[in-house]
Amino acid sequence: MGMTMVQKILARASGQGRVKVGDVVEPRVDLAMSHENGALVINQFNEIYRDTGRSAKVWDPSRIAIIFDHRVPAESSKTATNQKKIREFVAQQGITRFHDIRGDEGGICHQILPENGYVLPGSVVVGTDSHTTSHGALGAFAFGIGATEMASVWALGRVLNVEVPATIKVVVDGELQRFVEPKDLILNLIGRISAEGANFRVIEFHGSTIRKMSTSGRLVICNMSVEAGATGGIVPPDGETRRYLRKEAGVKDLPKLFGPDRSAPYDRVIEIDASKLEPQIAFPHTVDNVKPIGEAAGIRIQQIVIGSCTNGRFDDLETAAKILEGRKVARGVRMLVFPASYRVYVRALQKGVVARLIAAGAVVMNPGCGPCLGVHQGALADGDKALATTNRNFKGRMGNPNAEVYLCSPAVAAASAITGEITDPRSLEPAGKARG
């Protein structure tokens, strides 16, 4: 029997010819990523070395990436002090892939890693963030771990006691309709299989729709695989992966690409006809509470958020700007836009995307996680309904347990900003006509 993508990656990373589902391995880590929770990792790392008589040095400072994104610029003295502690640790350990709060290199970790070429196909990436699954878009096995687990990785350079996960194969064929986006595809899948439908499994994406999808779109579907409980999402790398890494990420030496074996064992195969998909909405308060947009039409919204590690990339901002061109954000609606990185932001500035968004009434904020996790930059009032391109709508997620969060694609978010209620972008009149 052959091997799935993740079996092949784990076999290589643990120095074995082959591994079976359920085998326990200790894979070498190619990249270990943290953000502000690096402060806790440092604490746990020092704890490991306490009273050992050994000096607390990380196994390989060139394989650790730390990106400030969750609370930038710091919203509190506590965060500022955590960030300071991390800066000192980075300097002391010689960590080079450090992205501080800076316009020339900052952004959200799940955009910074791919756009800087830190993630290569076939590699093992761990991050102290559940959306580390994003990097499966480049053919890596990338998964989220906790801070203590990361402290152990910093010490040893491998993840201890990993059980080789089973894989669900998702085959997507057909052309997505206009204004139907990768976000709708992944929301639809999560709705079908539920928030625990892929628990302890990896989702491997196949089919003509995925082959035609940009890396930006693949990042969306792998990012949100974790919302179905998946350990990882992964797209077998191809010509698009090569193009992205060379042209956009500046990678010179690409590893040999590989996909799963034809005879790879899959736990389950799910087929999706992309041409039949409609825009999707995840209703409060679970990500798997997904309905086609028709069932959400007319729900009044007070805050729109476009951004996050899920949908804050250039194409997302451009889609929103095109829809908003010549139109205005409805009165009573706050539209907040968070580019996923400064590279995204600068490109959107150069292409006039930012100017169009601002002209329509949107507030363009600094790159970062923004209000997605409820810390700052866009809190909700009691009773508010937010419509967001982010990834979670749990009760209290945007900082207020007495508010509601609906999830959608950038196109739906932009269309809804115009009307002030959840709106199918396919139903919008051309801009000129709408203005009368």
Add this chain to the structure above:
Amino acid sequence: MSKVVLKLGADISTDIIYPGRFMATVLPTETPQYCFADLTGFNARLRAGEIPPGSVIVADRNFGCGSSREQAASCIKGYDLRVIAKDFARIFMQNAINLGLDMVICPGIEASEGDEVVVEGGKLVNETTGRSFDITPLPRARQAIIDAGGLIPYTRKIILES
């Protein structure tokens, strides 16, 4: 024997266990104050010291889904509570094992707040209703970490033996 002090449904996310707005607080010594912060009544009882160590939280499926924040495990551990769920989300379960949180996977559990439950010979017994339920062992891949008392002592041991 210990009392069920909180009964929860399915898909309890880490945002419920430890809301994101408190994430700047990271140290296990400080996280317990925000444990289930939005369940204000329960949080107040915890902080007032009204819930004895060893008390039980019972949940349905997929407990701890969502973010990887370790605060969700450390805040419960801070009160030495036991969590019994039908099953757990992956990252939460690993964090809990790494920190030595007392957790039990019990796919058939039926218990209400106030019931007394006990683990006996591989079964979970609800002493109040007299019913017993099978327990699913924690992943064998992680047994060595559990036996060592958590990932910090386990990793320390590996370093000292190298």
